[in-house]
Amino acid sequence: MKVKRIVANIAAADPARAAVFYQDVLGLDLLMDHGWIQTYGAKADMAVQLSVASEGGSGTPVPDLSIEVDDVDTAFARMKAAGFVVEYGPVDEPWGVRRFYVRDPFGKLVNILAHT
Numbered sequence: 001m002k003v004k005r006i007v008a009n010i011a012a013a014d015p016a017r018a019a020v021f022y023q024d025v026l027g028l029d030l031l032m033d034h035g036w037i038q039t040y041g042a043k044a045d046m047a048v049q050l051s052v053a054s055e056g057g058s059g060t061p062v063p064d065l066s067i068e069v070d071d072v073d074t075a076f077a078r079m080k081a082a083g084f085v086v087e088y089g090p091v092d093e094p095w096g097v098r099r100f101y102v103r104d105p106f107g108k109l110v111n112i113l114a115h116t
Helices: 015-026 072-081
Strands: 003-011 029-033 036-040 043-055 065-069 087-091 097-103 110-116
Touching: 015 029, 015 036, 015 043, 065 072, 072 087, 072 097, 072 110
Parallel strands: 003 043, 065 110
Antiparallel strands: 003 065, 029 036, 036 043, 087 097, 097 110
């Protein structure tokens, strides 16, 4: 398993308010918009992304960090083996990701995901 991408998430009651700052002023592209979450980044280079969300999707809280991996089930098994408590999933979400939530050693809620 290798990490493919890390996405920072910012909780916001109105994610659309991020457009002026991140898109208009900073020039990031709007890469995804589901209403409750908007992801900004560079279309040419996926290394820079930022998500602004009012929820985590499927009624979950907004995670502090999202980490995309190439194999969610291997990551899940490794987390469980290491003794980390999984708080959600793994689950296949309707917007095309398989994911689970786990807390890091500092109490941050981390969304581990792979696109299906």
